[in-house]
Amino acid sequence: MSETAAGAIIVISSHVVRGTVGNRAAVFALESLGYPVWALPTVLLPWHPGHGPSTRVNIGADDFSRMIDDLIAAPWIGEVRAVLSGYLGAPHQVEGVARLVEALRQRKEGFFYACDPVIGDAGGLYVPEATAAAIRDRLLPLASLATPNRFELAWLCGGAALETNTAILEAALSLGPSRMLVTSAIAMMAGGTGNLYLTGNHALLAEHRLIENPPNGTGDLLAAVFLARILEGLSDERALQMATASVFEVIARTARRGADELTLEQDVSSLSTPMAMVQMRRLMHPGQVRRR
Secondary structure, eight states, rough: OHHHOOOOOEEEEEEEEESSSSSSHHHHHHHTTTTTTTEEEEEEEEEEEOOOOOOEEEEOOHHHHHHHHHHHHHHTGGEEEEEEEEEOOOOOHHHHHHHHHHHHHHOTTTEEEOOOOEEEEETSSOOOHHHHHHIIIIIIGOEEOOBBBBOOOOOOTTTTTOSSSHHHHHHHHHHHEEEEEEEOOOOSSSOOOOOOOOSSSSSEEEEEEEEEOOOHHHHHHHHHHHHHHHHHOOHHHHHHHHHHHHHHHHHHHHHHHTTTSOOOGGGGHHHHHHOOOOEEEOOOOOOOOOOO
16 A cells, blocks of 8 residues: 555554553554554553553643644645544543544545544543543544444443443444444354444444453554554455454464563564454344334
8 A cells, every 4th residue: 555545644642662552552553554654642651551550741731732733734734534542641632632633624535533432441431530521522523433442332321331232232323423343342152252333334243252361452453453444445344354353363362472562563464464263243233223
């Protein structure tokens, strides 16, 4: 894929010195798949907080706002085809991302915004509630695609547990973005896990074997690879199958190596040409159920 054909992607998320989470995962994946990337960090850390206490450097409100202003006014802004946002450290960063997305959408026909609302997991929120609420109220209405995990989706929709795929689909439909990819969905295969994807036309489930205690960064990686495949022009079903296979393959290979971080540098082929088997299923679209 040529640079002209690909178009640049602005990725806005956390940056770690060691590891493959946030921007470290997304930028590597997108560049490996042929996309020029502009990377804007929201916070700087030596490593993922799950590895233990470390220094956290926050990008202050004034500095972050000025960087957003610079990007909007950049002479190369016409190169940008999409924005992917991930972990945001404060409400002011949410507003900065919103300003950037709105400016690009006005200037660029076909502009695509992917919002990965990185706010928490089964253990609860790990961002301030004000930040999570700002992502829900300000960014999700702007999103072409949202990629929450099941627990994030539940919080964004009011907190009720989502224990079935039907409940996940209904929640995804109520949240609003025209494309929703929900990780940690309910697998139909024993010992599996799934990614559930909903658009106006499709309700699809991609399943694979569950690997216990995977390293952090899998959601960041999936959002980036799926975005790349959608921008590439693949069908929804093919994009979901390939992105799910890539992430599953990387997790499986990382687990075999006993690594505590995704081993992306050793698994570039898993991003470009994944070989892992993924079970694809078509589910009943909630809109179809309501029309009956």
